[in-house]
Structure formats: C-alpha cells, structure tokens
Amino acid sequence: xxxxxxxxxxxxxxxxxxxxxxxxxxxxxxxxxxxxxxxxxxxxxxxxxxxxxxxxxxxxxxxxxxxxxxxxxxxxxxxxxxxxxxxxxxxxxxxxxxxxxxxxxxxxxxxxxxxxxxxxxxxxxxxxxxxxxxxxxxxxxxxxxxxxxxxxxxxxxxxxxxxxxxxxxxxxxxxxxxxxxxxxxxxxxxxxxxxxxxxxxxxxxxxxxxxxxxxxxxxxxxxxxxxxxxxxxxxxxxxxxxxxxxxxxxxxxxxxxxxxxxxxxxxxxxxxxxxxxxxxxxxxxxxxxxxxxxxxxxxxxxxxxxxxxxxxxxxxxxxxxxxxxxxxxxxxxxxxxxxxxxxxxxxxxxxxxxxxxxxxxxxxxxxxxxxxxxxxxxxxxxxxxxxxxxxxxxxxxxxxxxxxxxxxxxxxxxxxxxxxxxxxxxxxxxxxxxxxxxxxxxxxxxxxxxxxxxxxxxxxxxxxxxxxxxxxxxxxxxxxxxxxxxxxxxxxxxxxxxxxxxxxxxxxxxxxxxxxxxxxxxxxxxxxxxxxxxxxxxxxxxxxxxxxxxxxxxxxxxxxxxxxxxxxxxxxxxxxxxxxxxxxxxxxxxxxxxxxxxxxxxxxxxxxx
Numbered sequence: 001x002x003x004x005x006x007x008x009x010x011x012x013x014x015x016x017x018x019x020x021x022x023x024x025x026x027x028x029x030x031x032x033x034x035x036x037x038x039x040x041x042x043x044x045x046x047x048x049x050x051x052x053x054x055x056x057x058x059x060x061x062x063x064x065x066x067x068x069x070x071x072x073x074x075x076x077x078x079x080x081x082x083x084x085x086x087x088x089x090x091x092x093x094x095x096x097x098x099x100x101x102x103x104x105x106x107x108x109x110x111x112x113x114x115x116x117x118x119x120x121x122x123x124x125x126x127x128x129x130x131x132x133x134x135x136x137x138x139x140x141x142x143x144x145x146x147x148x149x150x151x152x153x154x155x156x157x158x159x160x161x162x163x164x165x166x167x168x169x170x171x172x173x174x175x176x177x178x179x180x181x182x183x184x185x186x187x188x189x190x191x192x193x194x195x196x197x198x199x200x201x202x203x204x205x206x207x208x209x210x211x212x213x214x215x216x217x218x219x220x221x222x223x224x225x226x227x228x229x230x231x232x233x234x235x236x237x238x239x240x241x242x243x244x245x246x247x248x249x250x251x252x253x254x255x256x257x258x259x260x261x262x263x264x265x266x267x268x269x270x271x272x273x274x275x276x277x278x279x280x281x282x283x284x285x286x287x288x289x290x291x292x293x294x295x296x297x298x299x300x301x302x303x304x305x306x307x308x309x310x311x312x313x314x315x316x317x318x319x320x321x322x323x324x325x326x327x328x329x330x331x332x333x334x335x336x337x338x339x340x341x342x343x344x345x346x347x348x349x350x351x352x353x354x355x356x357x358x359x360x361x362x363x364x365x366x367x368x369x370x371x372x373x374x375x376x377x378x379x380x381x382x383x384x385x386x387x388x389x390x391x392x393x394x395x396x397x398x399x400x401x402x403x404x405x406x407x408x409x410x411x412x413x414x415x416x417x418x419x420x421x422x423x424x425x426x427x428x429x430x431x432x433x434x435x436x437x438x439x440x441x442x443x444x445x446x447x448x449x450x451x452x453x454x455x456x457x458x459x460x461x462x463x464x465x466x467x468x469x470x471x472x473x474x475x476x477x478x479x480x481x482x483x484x485x486x487x488x489x490x491x492x493x494x495x496x497x498x499x500x501x502x503x504x505x506x507x508x509x510x511x512x513x514x515x516x517x518x519x520x521x522x523x524x525x526x527x528x529x530x531x532x533x534x535x536x537x538x539x540x541x542x543x544x545x546x547x548x549x550x551x552x553x554x555x556x557x558x559x560x561x562x563x564x565x566x567x568x569x570x571x572x573x574x575x576x577x578x579x580x581x582x583x584x585x586x587x588x589x590x591x592x593x594x595x596x597x598x599x600x601x602x603x604x605x606x607x608x609x
Contacts, residue, residue: 009152010056010059010083010152011049011052011053011056013148013149013152014048014052014056014087014149015045015048015049015052016148017091017145017148017149018044018048018051018052018091018094018209019041019044019045019048020141020145021091021094021095021098021141021145021209022041022044022048022206022209023041024095024098024137024138024141025097025098025101025206026041026206028098028099029098029101029102029206031483033202033203033206034200034202034203035200036199036200036203037203037206039198039199039200040196040199040200040203040206040207041206042198042199043195043196043197043198043199043207044206044207044208044209046183046184046190046198047183047190047195047207047208047209047212048209048212049180049181049183050180050181050182050183050189050190050212051090051209051211051212051215053177053180053181054181054211054215055086055087055090055211056083056086056087057177057181058082058086059079059082059083059086060173060177062075062079062082063079064169064170064173064174065170066166066167066170083152084149084150087149088146088149090210090211091142091145091146091149092142093108093210093211093214094209094210094211095138095141095142095145096108096138096210097210098135098138099131099135099138101205102475103299103300103475104299104300104547105299105488105547105548106205106213106317106547106548107192107205107208107209107210107212107213107548108210108213108214109213109214109217109317109318110214110217110218110219110318111217111317111318111319111322111323112214114318114322123350123351123354123384123385126383126384126385127384127385127418127419130384130418130419134418134419191216192204192208192212192213192216192217192549193549193564195207195208201563201564204548205548217317217318222316222317222318222323222324222325222600223316223325223596223597223600223601224597225597225598225601226590226593226594226597226598227594228590228591228593228594229587229590229591229594234591234594234595237584237587237588237590237591238588238591238592238595240530240531240532240533240534240595240599241528241529241530241607242517242528242529242530242531242607244525244526244527244528248524248526249524250340250523250524250525250526251522251523251524252340252341252342252405252406252523253406253463253464253465253497253522253523254403254405254406254407254408254460254463254464254465255333255337255342255406255407255408255409255464255465255467255519255523256400256408256409256410256411256464256465256466256467257308257309257333257409257410257411257466257467257468257469257515258410258411258413258448258466258467258468258469259304259305259308259410259411259412259413259469259470259471260413260416260444260448260468260469260470260471261301261412261413261414261415261416261417261444261470261471262416262417262437262441262470262471262472262473262474263278263416263441263444263469263470263473263491263492264470264473264474264476264477264482264490264491265294265470265473265482265487265490265491265492266473266477266478266479266482266487266490267437267438267441267474268281268282268285268492269281269282270282270285270290270492271292271492272479277430277431277433277438277441277442277445278441278442278445279445279449280445280446280448280449280452281445281448281468281492284452284468284494284496285492285494286503287496287500287503288494288495288496288502288503289494289495289496289502289503289504289505289506290492290493290494290504290505290506291492291493291494291506291508291510291536292505292506292507293507293508293509293510294469294490294491294492294493294510294511295486295489295490295491295509295510295511295512295543295545295554296470296471296472296473296489296491296511296512296545297313297314297489297511297512297513297543297544297545298313298314298319298472298545298547299472299473299488299489299547300319300472301355301412301471301472302319302321302322302355302356303319303320303321303472304470304471304472304512305321305355305357305360305361305412305471306320306321306360306364307511307512307513308410308469308471308512308513308515308516309332309333309334309364309410309516310330310331310332310333310364310516311331311513311514311515311516311517311531311532311533312330312513312532312605313511313512313513313532313544313545313546313596314546315544315545315546315551315593315596315597316546317548317549319356321355321356321359321360322356323600325600325601325603326359326360326363327363328600328603328605329603329605329606330530330605330606331516331529331530331531331605331606331607332364332365332516333364333408333516333519333520334364334365334366334367334408335364335365336520336525336527336529337406337408338365338367339527340406340525341406342406342407342408343367343368343403343404343406343407343408344365344366344367344368344407344408344409345366345367345368345369345370345399345403345407345408345409345410346361346366346368346369346370346409346410346411346412347369347370347371347392347395347396347399347409347410347411347412348370348371348386348411348412348414349371349372349375349385349386349387349388349389349392349413349414350371350372350385350386350414351371351372351373351386352369352371352372352373352374354371354385354386357369357371357412358371370395370396370399371386372386372387375387375391375392375395377391380392380423382414382415382421382423383421384419384421385414385415385417385421386414387414388415388421388422388423389413389414389415389416389443389444389447390415390423390443390447390450392411392413392414393411393413393447393448393450393451394450394451394454396409396411396451397451397454397455400455400458400460401458401460403460405460405463407460412471413444413447415440415443415444415447416437416440416441416443416444416474418436418437419436420436420437420439420440421440422439422440422443423443426443426446430442430443430446434478435476435477435478436476437474437476448468456498461498462497462498462499463498463499464497464498465495465496465497465498465502465519465522465523466495466496466497466498467493467494467495467496467515467519468492468493468494468496469491469492469493469494469512469515470491470492472489472491473487473488473489473490473491475488481573484573484574484575485552485561485573486552486554486559486573487573489543489545489552491512493510493512493515495518495519495522502522506536508536508539508540508541509541509542509543509554509555509556510536510543511533511543511544511545512533513531513532513533514533514534514535514536515533516531516533517531517533517534517535518535518536518537520535521535521536521537528607529606529607530599530605530606530607532592532595532596541555541556542554542555542556542588542589542592544589544592549563549564550562550563551563551589551593553585553589553592555585555588557571557582557585558570558571558579558582558585559571559572559573559575560581560585560586560589561575562589567581567586567589568581569581569582569585
C-alpha cells in the first residue's frame with residue numbers, strides 16, 4: 001500500500017497548490033466575481049482533480065502498475081524527475097493567468113501556444129524578466145509552490161508479495177482515475193462550460209484552472225452550426241451581404257487607419273470632461289466625426305486587426321488569426337481598394353510576425369509590410385516590443401510621402417503596451433498620472449500630434465481620410481464607470497478628413513467591425529461586398545463581442561448577456577437594472593451569431609453575387 005499512499009499524497013499536495021493559486025487569482029481579480037465564493041472554491045477542486053490526473057497519467061501508471069521495478073533506485077529517480085518536469089510548467093502557467101487574465105478576460109487556452117508559434121515567442125522571452133519583477137508576488141507564490149512540490153518524493157521499499165491483490169488494486173485505481181479525470185460519474189466528462197453548475201456560472205473562470213482549459217481547447221472545433229432561422233427569415237433581422245446601388249461618383253481619397261495600443265476611452269479627455277492624457281487627440285476630435293458610443297470587438301491586439309481591416313470579429317475562443325478559419329476567403333479593405341487602383345501598406349514597429357500580424361496582412365492583401373526589421377535602426381528599440389512610437393511614426397510619414405496616390409495605409413502603435421517604455425529623453429516630460437500606462441499614453445498622444453503637424457504640410461494631406469481608434473482597452477482603470485464589462489470594451493473611434501470636412505458627433509452604437517463599411521460608405525464605394533459590420537450612416541445601433549463563451553450584445557436601449565443560450569437584458573452596464581428581453585433585439589443577436597458561425601464554417605465570407 002506504500003505506493004498507493006504516495007500517489008494519493010502527491011495528488012493531495014498538488015490540489016493544495018492549485019487551490020492556493022485560485023486564492024491568489026481571486027484576490028487580484030476580486031472585482032469581477034460575485035456570491036457563492038466558498039462553493040466556487042469547492043467546485044474548483046473537481047476541475048483541479050481532473051487536471052492533475054491528466055497531467056500525471058503516465059506517472060500514476062508507472063507507480064501503480066504491479067511490478068517490483070518500483071523499488072529500483074534508477075526507476076524511482078526517473079519517475080521523480082518526470083513528476084517535477086510535467087507538473088512545474090503547468091503550475092507556472094496557472095499562476096501566469098493571475099495577471100494575464102486581466103488582459104484577455106479568459107483563462108489561457110491552447111491558442112496561446114499557436115500565438116507563440118506565429119513569431120511572438122521572442123517577444124515573450126524578452127518580456128519574461130519584466131513580468132517576473134513587475135509581478136513579484138506571483139514569482140514568490142510560484143517559488144513557494146515549487147519548493148513545496150520538490151519536497152514530495154517517492155521512495156518505496158515495499159516489494160510485491162501478492163500479485164493477485166496488486167492487480168486488483170491496480171484495476172480499482174484505474175477506475176478511480178477515469179472517474180476523477182472525467183470529473184465524476186455523470187454521462188459526459190466535464191468541460192469548461194460545466195464550470196458553475198454547482199455554484200455560480202458568473203464565477204466560471206475562478207472555478208476553472210489553466211491546464212484544464214488548455215487540454216480542452218486543444219484540437220477543438222471553434223464553432224458550431226446554428227439554425228435559429230431559415231435563410232429567408234434571417235434576412236428580416238440581419239444581412240451582411242452589402243448590395244450597393246451607389247450612384248455617387250467614387251471618391252478615391254487616401255485612407256490612413258491609426259490603431260493605438262491600449263487607448264481606453266477612459267484615458268481620452270474628450271470623453272471624460274477634459275480629464276485625460278490626450279491633449280492632441282482631444283483637439284483633433286473637435287474637427288472630426290467622433291463616435292460617442294464606440295466599442296472594441298475583443299480584448300487582444302491579435303483580435304483587433306481582422307475586426308478593423310476586414311470587419312471580422314472574434315466570436316469564439318480562438319482569435320480569428322489562429323483559428324482554423326484563417327485560411328477562408330474574405331473581404332478586406334486592402335483587397336477591395338487595390339481593385340480601385342490603391343497602393344496598400346501596413347506598419348508595426350514590432351518584430352515581423354508578432355501576434356500574427358505579418359501572416360494576416362499577407363492574407364488580407366496588403367502590398368507591403370513594414371516592421372522593426374525594415375526600420376533597421378536598433379538605437380530606437382525599446383528593449384521589449386519594438387521601435388518607439390516617435391521614430392516609427394516619423395518613418396511612417398517618410399514612407400507615405402513616397403506613396404503614389406491614392407493609397408491606403410495603416411499603422412499600429414506599441415509604446416503604450418506593457419511595460420510602457422518611453423524614450424529616456426522624455427523622462428519626466430509627461431504627466432505620469434496614477435496608473436503605469438498614463439505616461440505612455442501621453443507620449444503616444446504627443447507623437448500623434450507631431451505626426452499630424454508634419455503631415456499637414458504635405459500635398460496629399462487634405463485629400464486623406466484618417467481613422468483613429470484603439471486595438472482594445474487596458475485592464476488598468478480608476479474610473480468606476482469603466483469597471484464593468486461594457487467599460488472593458490469602450491474605445492475611441494473618430495473619422496477625420498484632412499480638409500476638416502467631417503465634423504460632428506455621432507451617438508450610433510458602433511464598433512471596430514463597422515470601420516470598414518463606414519470608410520467604404522464615405523468614399524462612395526459602389527460594389528457589393530460581404531462584411532459582418534455596418535456603416536454608421538445606416539443608423540443601426542448594435543455592437544457585439546464574445547469572451548470565454550459569453551456574448552455581450554449592446555444595443556441602443558439595452559445590454560444583453562448570453563451564455564449557454566441564457567439571455568439577460570439590462571438597462572445599465574453594471575447589470576443593476578434587469579429588464580424584460582425584447583424579441584427584436586434577441587432575434588437580431590441570434591441572427592448575427594448564426595450568420596457568423598455558419599459563414600466561417602462553410603467558408604462563405606465573400607459576396608458571390
């Protein structure tokens with residue numbers, strides 16, 4: 001029985017480690033969790049047992065299989081080393097999510113490794129020392145857990161005396177292993193969607209652990225076919241095939257999209273009674289078509305690019321770029337505009353391939369891609385992500401001046417990304433604010449002002465439509481009105497013409513996937529195309545997002561949350577005033593969900609008519 005007790009002891013110690021990680025996860029993300037916390041912690045043990053058994057399947061088999069090799073010194077040493085090798089990486093990943101969750105709003109899944117293979121592995125390595133020091137409390141927790149784990153050793157001395165008895169125990173252990181790994185004796189094994197059945201589904205990310213989510217997202221289908229409506233019925237509510245009959249003359253304006261890293265609406269003074277860190281952006285807004293109720297479609301940079309450039313949101317667990325649907329045929333601004341004689345280019349100061357940007361841009365049809373390697377001056381490297389915004393925006397302007405009109409170009413900033421590094425010469429120049437990100441927001445706003453002042457001197461400027469938006473919000477927040485799921489998606493979107501001919505305020509509920517059709521509407525594009533968004537000039541009021549299998553659907557009059565086909569409508573973003581579901585809004589949401597899933601699965605993302 002010695003080997004049996006040793007296995008049980010190891011599992012018990014691992015469960016203590018996972019529970020301590022859950023406690024830290026709760027402490028540092030407590031504002032998003034609700035009641036039933038004790039039950040949530042208890043329910044979490046069920047998922048921890050499943051993960052621990054999956055991780056240690058080969059160790060358990062080696063130690064419970066009836067053989068006297070278990071007493072061999074080399075055999076024992078091998079199984080101990082294997083135990084540490086298998087468990088330590090998963091403990092580290094589980095702890096990593098304590099802070100990373102704030103950025104992704106979900107437990108890490110298998111797509112994280114796909115993201116690393118897209119060329120972002122070097123970025124992760126560069127940022128690791130900063131992560132270890134910035135989040136020292138997670139480092140300390142991990143070291144304590146590692147010490148605790150290393151104390152668990154298997155040193156058996158008991159040889160088998162009765163093989164019949166040993167095989168009997170072996171079979172019982174196999175049965176217990178299967179029961180524990182599948183989460184109980186219910187008909188189907190537990191999955192991430194099962195979290196909260198015993199306690200509170202609002203606490204599902206607290207109940208889950210990261211290894212469990214990684215295992216259950218590997219090689220899984222991203223989407224399911226939906227049949228809420230027939231093909232004819234769905235057109236009553238939503239049709240994303242844009243059939244144009246625009247008789248106005250096509251206006252081949254130059255188009256520049258500026259995507260600002262982590263520029264939450266909370267940081268922009270215009271939206272907050274002048275309290276912000278963006279004096280230039282505030283001044284530009286007064287000469288722009290500014291969207292008052294704008295939202296991102298995701299919470300990660302890798303999700304933003306397809307939304308903005310192709311009108312494709314990520315309404316699944318994997319980002320579109322890393323999903324199995326990334327090879328589908330789809331429309332994009334560079335593809336559509338290239339057919340109208342535009343040259344197209346994309347700029348990002350990070351390493352080529354970071355977050356899959358390079359791969360996506362090639363698929364989306366950009367003629368040229370410029371990154372850190374193309375800039376080719378390491379003196380301006382921030383040591384973490386890429387080239388500082390200041391020199392890279394100057395490089396961007398130099399390249400635009402060489403473009404033949406009409407041109408479409410986009411630039412993605414990076415200095416306001418953690419660890420928020422700005423050039424040394426700007427130390428103590430900007431308002432440091434109360435959050436780590438504030439100073440870098442002010443720096444990038446300053447860079448933006450310099451870019452526009454210099455671009456204004458160029459001949460192409462007045463004939464150029466500039467679109468400025470954010471890739472997503474930052475988890476760093478002080479204002480209570482942004483500390484909710486709606487605030488987590490609130491971003492600036494503005495349309496500015498070089499001749500200042502676009503100048504107004506618009507209250508339409510809009511989002512990143514509306515940028516593509518709005519641009520095409522402004523320049524009088526007159527060919528049919530497929531897009532999940534809608535032009536702001538259609539007066540259609542809705543925005544959609546999905547994280548951790550929970551949809552948020554924002555309309556002009558309500559905020560609808562949907563998980564596991566349960567719909568709850570609220571009058572306010574803090575979910576205090578629940579209201580009766582409106583059939584028209586629910587039908588619109590279901591239509592979008594059905595059209596999105598079925599279009600991606602069937603590879604029907606272009607207008608074939």
